[in-house]
Amino acid sequence: MPKPTIDDVARLAGVSPKTVSRVVNREPNVRAATRERVQQAIAELSYHPNQFARNLASHRSRLIALIYDDPSAYEVPSSGYILRLQQGTLKACRDASYELLIHPCRYNSRQVVDELRTLIAQVRPAGIILAAPLSNMPKIVASIEASGTPLVRLSPGSEIPGHRVVATNDREISAEMTRYLASLGHHRIAFIKGHRQHKAVGLRYLGYLDGLRGAGLERADELVVAGDNSVGSGERCAEQLLQLPHPPTAIFAANDDMAAGVLRVAARNEVKVPEELSVAGCDDISLARQIHPMLTTIRQPLVTMAERAAWSIIDGAVDDGPGGGMEIVAGTIQYRESTGPAPD
Amino acid sequence: MPKPTIDDVARLAGVSPKTVSRVVNREPNVRAATRERVQQAIAELSYHPNQFARNLASHRSRLIALIYDDPSAYEVPSSGYILRLQQGTLKACRDASYELLIHPCRYNSRQVVDELRTLIAQVRPAGIILAAPLSNMPKIVASIEASGTPLVRLSPGSEIPGHRVVATNDREISAEMTRYLASLGHHRIAFIKGHRQHKAVGLRYLGYLDGLRGAGLERADELVVAGDNSVGSGERCAEQLLQLPHPPTAIFAANDDMAAGVLRVAARNEVKVPEELSVAGCDDISLARQIHPMLTTIRQPLVTMAERAAWSIIDGAVDDGPGGGMEIVAGTIQYRESTGPAPD
DNA sequence: GTGAAAGCGCTAACAC
DNA sequence: GTGTTAGCGCTTTCAC
Numbered sequence: 001m002p003k004p005t006i007d008d009v010a011r012l013a014g015v016s017p018k019t020v021s022r023v024v025n026r027e028p029n030v031r032a033a034t035r036e037r038v039q040q041a042i043a044e045l046s047y048h049p050n051q052f053a054r055n056l057a058s059h060r061s062r063l064i065a066l067i068y069d070d071p072s073a074y075e076v077p078s079s080g081y082i083l084r085l086q087q088g089t090l091k092a093c094r095d096a097s098y099e100l101l102i103h104p105c106r107y108n109s110r111q112v113v114d115e116l117r118t119l120i121a122q123v124r125p126a127g128i129i130l131a132a133p134l135s136n137m138p139k140i141v142a143s144i145e146a147s148g149t150p151l152v153r154l155s156p157g158s159e160i161p162g163h164r165v166v167a168t169n170d171r172e173i174s175a176e177m178t179r180y181l182a183s184l185g186h187h188r189i190a191f192i193k194g195h196r197q198h199k200a201v202g203l204r205y206l207g208y209l210d211g212l213r214g215a216g217l218e219r220a221d222e223l224v225v226a227g228d229n230s231v232g233s234g235e236r237c238a239e240q241l242l243q244l245p246h247p248p249t250a251i252f253a254a255n256d257d258m259a260a261g262v263l264r265v266a267a268r269n270e271v272k273v274p275e276e277l278s279v280a281g282c283d284d285i286s287l288a289r290q291i292h293p294m295l296t297t298i299r300q301p302l303v304t305m306a307e308r309a310a311w312s313i314i315d316g317a318v319d320d321g322p323g324g325g326m327e328i329v330a331g332t333i334q335y336r337e338s339t340g341p342a343p344d
Numbered sequence: 345m346p347k348p349t350i351d352d353v354a355r356l357a358g359v360s361p362k363t364v365s366r367v368v369n370r371e372p373n374v375r376a377a378t379r380e381r382v383q384q385a386i387a388e389l390s391y392h393p394n395q396f397a398r399n400l401a402s403h404r405s406r407l408i409a410l411i412y413d414d415p416s417a418y419e420v421p422s423s424g425y426i427l428r429l430q431q432g433t434l435k436a437c438r439d440a441s442y443e444l445l446i447h448p449c450r451y452n453s454r455q456v457v458d459e460l461r462t463l464i465a466q467v468r469p470a471g472i473i474l475a476a477p478l479s480n481m482p483k484i485v486a487s488i489e490a491s492g493t494p495l496v497r498l499s500p501g502s503e504i505p506g507h508r509v510v511a512t513n514d515r516e517i518s519a520e521m522t523r524y525l526a527s528l529g530h531h532r533i534a535f536i537k538g539h540r541q542h543k544a545v546g547l548r549y550l551g552y553l554d555g556l557r558g559a560g561l562e563r564a565d566e567l568v569v570a571g572d573n574s575v576g577s578g579e580r581c582a583e584q585l586l587q588l589p590h591p592p593t594a595i596f597a598a599n600d601d602m603a604a605g606v607l608r609v610a611a612r613n614e615v616k617v618p619e620e621l622s623v624a625g626c627d628d629i630s631l632a633r634q635i636h637p638m639l640t641t642i643r644q645p646l647v648t649m650a651e652r653a654a655w656s657i658i659d660g661a662v663d664d665g666p667g668g669g670m671e672i673v674a675g676t677i678q679y680r681e682s683t684g685p686a687p688d
Numbered sequence: 689g690t691g692a693a694a695g696c697g698c699t700a701a702c703a704c
Numbered sequence: 705g706t707g708t709t710a711g712c713g714c715t716t717t718c719a720c
Contacts (some may be wrong), residue, residue, distance in 0.1 A: 005696095005697055005698085006697065006698065006699095007697080007698095015706075015707085016706065016707045016708075017697090017698080017699090017707090018699080018700095018706070018707060018708080019705085019706060019707075021698070021699060022705095022706085025699090028705095029705055029706080030705070030706085031705065031706090034705080034706085048462065048465035048466065049466075049697085049698075050400075050696085050697050050698070051466045051467060051468070051698095052396060052399040052400040052403075052405070052468065052696080052697075052698085053400050053696070053697030053698035053699085053712090054697080054698055054699075055396040055399070055400075055698090055712095056394075056396040056397050056399075056400045056696085056697080056698070056699090056712050056713070056714085057697075057698045057699040057700075057711085057712055058698080058699060058700085058712090059396075059699095059712075061396070062466070063445070071427065071431075072431045072434075072435075082427065083415065083426065083427065086446065087415075087416045090416075090446075090448065091416075097462075097466075099445050099447065099463070099466070099467055100445065100446055100447070101407070101443050101444065101445050101446075102430065102434070102444055102445075102446055103443065103444070104434065118392065118441075119443070121347075121392035122392065122393075122395045122406070122441075122443070123395060123443055124395070124396065231634055260634055263636075264634070264636050267636040268636070287631065287634060290575055290604055290608075290631060290635075291634070291635060292607075292608050292611045292612070349712095349713055349714085350713065350714065351713080351714095359690080359691085360690065360691045360692075361691090361692095361713090361714080361715095362690070362691060362692085362715080362716090363689085363690060363691075365714070365715065366689095366690085369715090372689095373689055373690080374689070374690085375689065375690090378689080378690085393713085393714075394712085394713055394714065395714095396712080396713075396714085397696090397712070397713035397714035397715085398713080398714055398715075399696095399714090400696050400697070400698085400712085400713080400714070400715090401695085401696055401713080401714045401715035401716075402696090402714080402715055402716085403696075403715095
């Protein structure tokens, strides 16, 4: 037997197809009794609206596209970030009966813009969630905006008036971490900067400087080194820092992967953590609790951020939304095993 | 200006809409000259076919749904597995200009079947890739089959005639790992079993037994313990094994997360790896190379498996495919730092 | 090889 | 509150 259509339901309930449509879409202006009858008919036929027809008629889908930097482009992908992004988006999707489409792409590839244009033309998602560092690349943002698809950007370093953004308090919380390390007696606190294109990660460096200042400490040039967010770069930076004539007693890395690299170098060189060296990270990826010692880090509320972004799209689809504004979700420090009092 | 439709292209090229459709869909029976003219018109208008209309008319979409056990249900999700699954599927999708929809769900939830039914009714994906352990749950498999959606199962423990399956040589390669450990002089090789529902992981235990036999070693009851695939369970199992009056000199875990748990316990108890204890895992998740010492493990060709599964759907969509058969992608042992000669 | 006609199953816009 | 009419932009079927 063929799948029941809206007409079958309408016939059974003794109403017009449009009324069934109203019930299915939870529109107002339907008498309770009518609604009831329609719902019964729907249940009886176990009717599921055909999304294809819905999409075609309404020019929109119930798909959210999550776009992020393609991890397969790197040797050791940073998996926690992506998974938590997905997790938050999925949570909202489940509750709103949307589905999630994922589309990683290389931020530096020549064809990103074309690729996204095609994606939008083909799928017409209800909205796009764009993760950092893609979220602060003007060309990419502009091309999505041009298509008219609702866009929410995650942790971009900079705001654009009228654009929706969900971010965290990167700078403030990084300052707090730095002050915490200082309060443990550390005077030489090193910082490993992240990916240059990732502006939000750049804010962490500013937070580090704020924290240093707040603790009455001087910034030392040789204690600030730059990685690229990968574990490998964390290792290289750590080696450089530990070979200094006057090495740091604490290293604060702009993300957990790099902090994990620091820990690996410490283990190789038999530098005890946290007795001889304190290490702190950022993000609280699951790796942070899987390594030994467990990493003190900043829990970036990525899951919540992604969830808020998805809701912003879902809600926007209903009332054509605010279209602008910035939402801040605060991060928190997770005090664990990799930090302790400075050695004498 | 409104988006160009197939009619616009047809008018510009001086052909009928149907001919344009043929060109777009790479159907035969179009003269080269006509095809050329149509393609020019398409380029000129920068025409993109509207998927919604296509879907509605053809009753199918260019979406592949990847379904796996919901990691957010666990404390410490095993991220590598999922990410590699996605990576392989995405690769095929990119090449075939399909898009990927992800839909994790809890394998033991009451509503899985309903949830999947709804997903299928709403999205009508071109096909579904079902990962282990969901791939060997009869109810779930049956409900997808009933919908008529092409299904490819990944690493199910058991075959069903006429169903498409992509698997790896779990049993053979686990036997090889066991023989390798034996060849290093280990006589007491422990095994940590995985998730009971995950049949492919169960095959690894059989491989362990094969390997023991192949090396002329006896199976000892106290050396076989059961975890649940999580890091935490690996820790619990390791503690149990190391407290044995006559502890093992090698521990082979049915997955990397549990092996990582073993490594953590060893570090805490200052048991040197690999000098005093050899540890081997399965899967080669990215964590395996991030921890210290780097884990000797079996590289499960998950990325390739997922890619093959996706192609099977994509190709099947063209010629209504074979509809059955099993494809085996072989795993390989990654020899790294966590295994070494048995202590005297 | 190519085209004409007839939907796919729903929603938008409006009438009642 | 509810129904009517007219598409949405393709593909299908079948005729030529």
